[in-house]
Amino acid sequence: MTRWLRSFGAFWYDFVVGDDWRGAAVVAAALALTALLVHVAHVNAWWLMPVCVLAALGWSLRRATAGKT
């Protein structure tokens, strides 16, 4: 049962997150920060998510290609 649950979790992790968990971590952190800015600081931070998503992609690409050029 434990093995099945582990396989099930691993499948969904690979399905959604894939090769680089850092992208998922940046998206989660960006959404949390956006919510904080909107609800606590009352800043309409619509610009934060696009910036963070593109930065996460650039970071992930840099890591994937480091040492290959």
Add this chain to the structure above:
Amino acid sequence: MNAAALVLTVFVACAVEAVEALTIVMAAGLTREWRSTFQGMAAALAVLAVVVAAVGPALTLFPLGVLRLVVGALLAVFGLQWLRKAILRASGYKDLHDEAVIYRRQVAAAQAAAAGSRHGVRDWYAFTLSFKGVLLEGLEVVFIAITFGDNQGSLGLAALGAAAAVLVVAGVGVAARAPLARVPENTMKFAVGVMLTSFGTFWGAEGAGVSWPGHDAALLGVIPLIALACAGYTLLLRRARAAAGPVPAAIPVTAEEVTR
């Protein structure tokens, strides 16, 4: 987002996945046996139908803000995965997804596998190969169709786009009786990655409480921004690779990627 954009996005995303599933089904059917292959395909479609019937309506029970936050985050992460692979392939750091090569690999594996019946299925290998291929590719289709459809309150339209893609690809595959190697898969994956990431970004931020300038019209700024940035990343990586001169071969397509 208007209905045409919803249907088109789901259609292209699903067409890419359907092409990949078709390669596996063709390899199983032409090399092993069609009846067991179709049984595997039908079983996978039945499982997918149950998932759609259970998850689709269940998601609509959540408040729209929560749904957009969770689905937006998932779509953005999922889209980043697609974009990462598409950019690495477009810039030469990863082998292009070649259906002809994958087909040949699947055929070789299918020819080498032992024959045997199980649970009333004449060729268990053909059944499982077809079942796994259709189920795994289909899950991505279901994920995209449900998340887009539920968020827009148009699950029916999203299902229409998905079904149309599967029917078109299956029809062309039956006519060609071969895997669809000429489909520009990487370009399609790039486009879908841009759409998934853009909508994920938009809905995620909206779910977190943001009010986008211009409301839905902000998407007309987000989508080109992400597309342009991705094109820029591709160009930069191509230049870096060219400047470095001869480099080790691109990362080969692994067996696991057949189903990704």
